[in-house]
Structure formats: structure tokens, C-alpha cells
Amino acid sequence: MKPLDPATRALVIELDGGACQWPGCEHPATEIAHLHSRGMGGTPDGARDHPTNLMCACWRHARYTDGETGDGSWAEYADAHYRLLGRQARHLLVHPDRLAYARAEHLRGLLAARRSWADLPNPT
Ligand SMILES: [Zn+2]
Numbered sequence: 531m532k533p534l535d536p537a538t539r540a541l542v543i544e545l546d547g548g549a550c551q552w553p554g555c556e557h558p559a560t561e562i563a564h565l566h567s568r569g570m571g572g573t574p575d576g577a578r579d580h581p582t583n584l585m586c587a588c589w590r591h592a593r594y595t596d597g598e599t600g601d602g603s604w605a606e607y608a609d610a611h612y613r614l615l616g617r618q619a620r621h622l623l624v625h626p627d628r629l630a631y632a633r634a635e636h637l638r639g640l641l642a643a644r645r646s647w648a649d650l651p652n653p654t
Pocket of ligand 1: 550551552555556557587588589590591
């Protein structure tokens with residue numbers, strides 16, 4: 531995979547103030563995380579490396595966002611989901627792809643409410 535475009539990286543850092551955007555986390559970001567996996571095709575409308583699919587994340591939460599905490603086991607993947615969405619989301623635990631989708635959309639909703647999208651380019 532080609533690295534993230536430097537201008538896009540700079541924009542996401544600016545939008546998020548360089549801080550991890552995982553709910554409740556106040557650590558500085560160490561990387562830019564994809565909410566919907568690039569390899570799985572990105573967002574439902576096909577955006578991969580667009581700011582609407584990216585957020586600043588600390589190391590730990592970048593692993594959670596990618597669904598690969600710790601050893602990447604199913605148990606840890608599910609735990610990351612519960613921490614974010616809570617017990618009410620247990621019914622979503624039917625398939626890893628659906629789990630990842632629900633988490634990504636939840637995070638995207640939080641970011642959309644927090645950020646100003648006025649100056650963003652069209653998704654590519
Ligand atoms: Zn964090």
C-alpha cells in the first residue's frame with residue numbers, strides 16, 4: 531500500500547489537533563488510523579485515504595481502530611468493540627466484518643460531529 535499523502539496527513543492532524551480521537555482518550559496521536567480498512571475498500575461510498583475515513587490515534591487506539599489489539603485475537607477485538615460501543619452492541623457480534631463496520635461508522639459519526647467539514651476536498 532502506498533503511504534498516506536502528506537497533505538492529507540497534515541489536514542487530519544490539523545482537524546484533530548494532533549490528539550487521539552478515541553472516545554475518552556487524551557493521549558497525543560502517534561499515527562493516522564483508518565476507520566474503514568483500506569484493504570476492505572474503505573467507506574461505504576468508497577473513500578479510503580480521505581479525511582472522513584481517517585483519524586489521529588495513539589498507538590494503542592490505532593490498534594483498536596484497526597481491530598488488532600494486542601495479539602489481534604478475536605477476544606481482544608471484541609473487547610475493543612465493547613469499550614467503544616458498550617453492552618448494547620453485543621447483538622452486533624455476529625461476524626468480524628460487521629463488528630468492524632459498526633465501530634467504524636460509530637467513530638465516523640463522532641468525528642463528523644466534532645470536526646468542521648467545510649474545507650474538505652471531495653472523497654477520492
Ligand atoms: Zn488513544
